[in-house]
Each structure stands twice: as C-alpha cells, then as structure tokens.
Amino acid sequence: MNRNFRPTARLRYDGDAATLAGLRGQALRELAVMDRENVFDLPVCSRVLRLPGGETIVCGRTGSLDRVDIVAPRHKSSRAGERPPLRPRPEKEGDFFAIPDCLARYEGMTSLQNAVTDGDLAGWSLGLGNDVTVIAPSQAGLAMPEGLPQAGIARDPGVFALPGGAASGLLFGRDHIPDNAPFSVSCLMRLREPLEYDYTYDDRDVLNPFRAYFLQSGDGSEYTWDCPGSISPVLGFCSPHLHPGWTETVTYPWSPWNTDFTRQTEELAGAKRAATACPDAPLLTGDAYRDAAGHAYPYPHGFILGLQAAGLFVYNGNRLLGARLSNFESQFGFAPALTDPLEYGLWHHVAMTHDTDGTVRVYVAREDDAAASVWTGNQPLCAMDDACASQASGVNAWTLHNGRTGATIGAYRMNPVMDVALPRFFHYALSADQAYLLQLEALTGLFVADDQELGQAAAAGLTPIIIPKEAS
Numbered sequence: 001m002n003r004n005f006r007p008t009a010r011l012r013y014d015g016d017a018a019t020l021a022g023l024r025g026q027a028l029r030e031l032a033v034m035d036r037e038n039v040f041d042l043p044v045c046s047r048v049l050r051l052p053g054g055e056t057i058v059c060g061r062t063g064s065l066d067r068v069d070i071v072a073p074r075h076k077s078s079r080a081g082e083r084p085p086l087r088p089r090p091e092k093e094g095d096f097f098a099i100p101d102c103l104a105r106y107e108g109m110t111s112l113q114n115a116v117t118d119g120d121l122a123g124w125s126l127g128l129g130n131d132v133t134v135i136a137p138s139q140a141g142l143a144m145p146e147g148l149p150q151a152g153i154a155r156d157p158g159v160f161a162l163p164g165g166a167a168s169g170l171l172f173g174r175d176h177i178p179d180n181a182p183f184s185v186s187c188l189m190r191l192r193e194p195l196e197y198d199y200t201y202d203d204r205d206v207l208n209p210f211r212a213y214f215l216q217s218g219d220g221s222e223y224t225w226d227c228p229g230s231i232s233p234v235l236g237f238c239s240p241h242l243h244p245g246w247t248e249t250v251t252y253p254w255s256p257w258n259t260d261f262t263r264q265t266e267e268l269a270g271a272k273r274a275a276t277a278c279p280d281a282p283l284l285t286g287d288a289y290r291d292a293a294g295h296a297y298p299y300p301h302g303f304i305l306g307l308q309a310a311g312l313f314v315y316n317g318n319r320l321l322g323a324r325l326s327n328f329e330s331q332f333g334f335a336p337a338l339t340d341p342l343e344y345g346l347w348h349h350v351a352m353t354h355d356t357d358g359t360v361r362v363y364v365a366r367e368d369d370a371a372a373s374v375w376t377g378n379q380p381l382c383a384m385d386d387a388c389a390s391q392a393s394g395v396n397a398w399t400l401h402n403g404r405t406g407a408t409i410g411a412y413r414m415n416p417v418m419d420v421a422l423p424r425f426f427h428y429a430l431s432a433d434q435a436y437l438l439q440l441e442a443l444t445g446l447f448v449a450d451d452q453e454l455g456q457a458a459a460a461g462l463t464p465i466i467i468p469k470e471a472s
Helices: 017-037 432-444 453-459
Strands: 012-013 044-049 058-064 066-072 095-098 102-105 133-135 158-164 170-172 183-191 210-212 231-241 247-250 267-269 303-315 319-325 347-354 359-366 373-380 391-392 396-400 406-412 418-426 461-464
Touching: 012 170, 012 396, 012 432, 017 044, 017 058, 017 066, 017 319, 017 391, 017 418, 133 183, 170 418, 183 303, 183 432, 210 406, 231 418, 267 359, 319 359, 347 432, 373 432, 418 432
Parallel strands: 012 066, 095 461, 210 303
Antiparallel strands: 044 058, 058 066, 102 418, 133 158, 158 418, 170 391, 183 347, 183 418, 231 303, 231 391, 247 267, 303 319, 347 359, 359 373, 396 406
C-alpha cells in the first residue's frame, strides 16, 4: 500500500478530552514511529506508550485504518464512544480473520465439549440445567455462522435458552477465569425478563433475613450497595462473602427461635445488622414476625452480607456489571464497570476484559446498531476463595450457614431468564479491535478462527489476518 495515500489517522480520547488533547502531538509522533518500524507494511500492527502520569497512547493499524487512542486512567465507571471500525470482510479471496489464544468456545448444538481442542482448557464440557434447551441460531433470529468451507471448517453453534428457576443455567470448569491474572469473556445474550432480587426463604416460609449485596467502600469503614442488588453471572462466578470483622447477636423468625426473640439468640460472624433497606425491599414485620410472647422481630431490615464476584453479570434488573472482587473488607476504593440498561428481547454482543493494570472494560453492541459502547472501571487482580467451584451462566443459588454452628440460616436464588450463545474465554485482556471482531462474528456470522483452525486453514493455502493482542 502506498503510505503517502493512507487515510487520516483517527484519534480518540478516553477520559477528559480537554486534558488529553495536549498529548495529541506526542501521539502523532508515536504513530509515525510505528509507521517507520513497520518496514514490511504489515496490514495489522500496533505500538503502546505508557506515560508517567498514567496516560496511555495506543497506536494501531488495521488494514487501511490508522487509529490513536489517548487514554487516561479511570477509577469510576464511564461510557466512551463507539469502537473503531474494522472491515466486516477480508479484502482478498482466501484471507480470513483470526484471534490468538482463545482457550474455550462452546457451541452446544451437537456437543457440549469445548470446541477449542488445544490449550489449557481443552477437554472441558458444559454442565446444563435440566430445563435448559439448545436451539438453532435461525430459530433465535441470529445470523447463521459461515465457517470456512475452503479449509473444511464448519461451525454448528446453538443458543442456550435459560428459563430461570432451579433447573436453569450453564456451569463451566473453575479454571475458565484465572486467579490473579488478566482474562476476558465474550458472548451473545438476550435478556427476556428483569432479574429480581430473591427475598424469600422458601424452606422456612418467611422472608430471608440475610441479604447478600455487591458491597463497595471508599475507605473500608462505610459500605454502600446498589438497589435492589440483584446479581447473577452471564459468564463468571459470585457467592456470599463474610466480613471477618463483623459479629452480630442474632435471632431467627422461625422455630424454635420465635418462642421468645429476646432469649433465643446466638452469635453470627460475618454479617452486619442493616439499619435501612432498599426502597422496595420487604420488611420482616407483621404478625408472621412476632414471637410467642408477642415481641416483634427485632431486625426488620435484616442483615447485610457481602459478595465475592469475578466475571460478567446481569445486575439490578437489566444492566451488566464487569467485576472481580474477592475480599470487599480490604479491597476498597475500587469501582466495577456498570453499563446502561439493556433492552429486553434484543440480542447484544458483550465482551468483558480485566487487564493487568486493573482496568475493567465491558463492550456492548446491540443487534440493530453497528456501533458499540464501552464502560470502564477498576478492580483488583485477586483470587477467589474455595467456595468458587464453577464459573457459570445464569446461576446464582446459595444456601447460607452459620459458620460457628453449621446450621442453615437462609437461602436465595437469582437465576435470570435469558438466552446465551457463543461463550468464549481468554486468559488475557482483549484489545478493542479483537472485541469488535468478535462482535462481527456473533452478529453477522463472520468466521473468526481460533488457533487450531488457523493452522488448518493456513495448511489449505489460506492467509490469516491476525488481530493481535495489545502490546504490554
């Protein structure tokens, strides 16, 4: 390609544009350096410069498009503009797109096994709830996957229909999201109903006095949570987490404790009495919450528990949350990535990344709009505890126990009614271009090769266009 006739580079500011505009000159110089270093005029290349103040200049080339992102560090969730466009099809016959190091991709139509046959997650299989069904993309209004017939590669993905309730959801192996390391997940999803907070404790026929929330704090002394507080994985894991410094004297609104609330008590570690509740949260009041002596239940707002969470979640009805937090009592001052509400019944492609510097990004694209938006946050690289047995989609169901006595003291279930397709897992943070390419795969049927498919296609004489990782 004649370098003198390249289109003008596209500049994007992620952060305060007025502040970052002062770096424009330096950014263009870095672009020129990338151009000089690209002695073979490769169609895909990149260069990254990290500045002492935390700003990052990312130069990239994809085909005929040069772009420069000037990014400031963020500590609160925010929305940025649409992604830089890639051409939706390769320019030349025989070319195909590829993304390196995808470790798991699940199709589900004919097999529940990981379709990526090489790598650390090869051989894993999905676990399906008994009420989950798998339907063809055409039945769900999705583009049929193209595969790569020139290389004998076909795709047969299905759509996992998750009905909510006890027999819903998908389970993945524990290693799909690594501890203390960057990762990414992506999928198609269609939310059918709002995710509601489960206030009931069915086994006791009362409201649950213990309520788990994604707790946040700036200093470790005061904690806040978003209302109503519902949360369930799209691709990830969450479970209740007890604060090691919290201890409460409690009683329970069921037998034998409700013979006399003032005398029937015990110590509970890890929870905190709530002084207030979310506006729509039902209170533990009324005749059902009086003991035999006529005393009202002394904790009408219940008790608060924290959560550990890693991955991408449906949150508070119809929003998405990108988070990794294991010990909320010590990991304070962080903010997850939180999106705007999703429209029900509409397919969205979502990619969530967690980078080595703690930056979380959630890329979201609607089926009826080629543009995509990204929400950012900052979370610690951390390990989940032993309660983290499986990563999941659409499964958040737990039984709570008093850690001192082992007695069952509560249970809840928050399983969304949604459809999921093309789940993918990576053990690095996807670049913006990689996230956009996966969007094209999901919403237009574009073939995007994994590593073993790349080798098969190259052996058939086809030419890969590899969309690279961000330089670190």
